Amino acid sequence: MAFSLSFATSTKHSTFSSNKTSNILEYNKTNLTSVFNQIHIPKSGKCKDDLHIRHAKALDEVKQVFVRNIRKNTDECLSMVDSIQRLGMEYNFEEEIEATLERKHTMLRFQNFQRNEYQGLSQAAFQFRMLRQEGYYISPDIFDKFCDNKGKLKYTFSEDINGMIALFEASQLSIEGEDCLDNVGQFCGQYLNDWSSTFHGHPQAKFVAHTLMYPTHKTLSRFTPTIMQSQNATWTNSIQQFSKIDTQMVSSSHLKEIFAVSKWWKDLGLPKDLEFARDEPIKWYSWSMACLPDPQFSEERIELTKPLSLIYIIDDIFDFYGNIDELTLFTDAVKRWDLSAIEQLPDCMKVCFKALYDITNEFALRTYIKHGWNPLTSLIKSWVRLLNAFLQEAKWFASGNVPKSEEYLKNAIVSTGVHVILVHAFFCMGQGITEKTVSLMDDFPTIISTTAKILRLCDDLEGDKDVNCEGNDGSYSKCYMKDNPGVSIGLTKEHMSEQISDAWKQLNKECLNTNPLPSSFTKLCLNAARMVPIMYNYDGNTPSKLEEYVKSLLNDGGYLQSIHSPTSEHSTV
Known part of the structure; x- marks a missing residue:
């Protein structure tokens, strides 16, 4: 939902310009549908059985490598874990990954990590990242020996490109208060950016540029070209072969799910009754596909797409159709959760409420x-909270009042609808449901509000780049510039980028093992945040990141673009 900055006062059915989220949808809709229509699904049961047999055999082969290495070479196992996670297939190796990381964490505690003088920058940063991203708290003090007394990286390490890359990657997991790690990470990013521009012909330049654009921690694994951490031919080849088979199985599942979602959406009939609303079931399903990558959650991905679709549809009703009186009645009907409360509403709202009521x-x-x-x-409760936020934005639009930037952001975090989906996902997964965790979910916990904040600010920031945007939509940047007369758009974007960075630090903290919510849920929230730059990409008529992402998962082979690191420590799958 976006409110207009113009002083419109009409209370009739509105047809004002669409919000930024809608500007690229027709392009994405057409192309995603085209991609989907080109996919071929093998119908042979023999082929399916054959694939499962090959999958089981390849999986066992990789697991045996873990068994052989777990006690004698934990570092090699850690590199395997990194490669497996980058390929987006960690769900096959949960026990092995947990055992590897727990063993490494225990070893580092006994070895006094901070005083290990024989550990290089690249290795220290790699181990820090691997443990942090799985919820283990590792102090950033381990980097003290690489810095001078002012907290800056020692000049001698500027020639260690691999170490600088690893440190930049590690800094993406910083939390609030770790200013030294954050500053060193920013220095590495700037240095590597300048280095790749100066030495653009260097064999590592492309790899460096890719790392800066797609940090491992903030990127969906199946969207990221995969860099393996070793040239050990035995397990590298085993993992590569297993990845190809696993991708085939995952793609097959996703195709069946897309057909199921498409059939459900068609049978629901909302596109016929609400011609002004969006009609993009594949796009909506992409959220579920990204947030719940584990193949065991096939039914959950389908079910989660249903409330997702309703968020977009209800958003369009508040944006394009209802007047304030009608929208207030609609919101009240949801609060009462009573079908008899919709008699005074227009037919399209009756149909929408009936769908919401039945699906929920x-x-x-x-x-x-x-x-x-x-x-x-x-x-x-989650739906009422969302509709209250939608209604507030509709009132701002109708009255012409422009809120303070902080007031806008507080409401806009809710109007993203992120909390609705994450609450549904929490119950859908069925893990860690207790009175305590349910109470936390009802109270809009920090991990949800932070994820929503990342989405809202990234959407507004990216939307400001959209040359096709008419410029009268509400966004944080416009509210902030109104609050601060004379501030430039450049400084406003810097301020928004800083807020996004701070939100990521909060999310990183929430994903540590101290969170009372189950780790499966915190990882889901993290995947939602990672999906944001893919879903909200305003590049006019160029192929969208979302389209590439869907193609990468639906076509055999996955998104295994070749980006080579010429050092002996890396090879590309």
């Missing part, structure tokens, strides 16, 4: 049967 009740019943907990109260 069915979702709650399914969760109760599967996990023994009825989440209906929590689900309704």
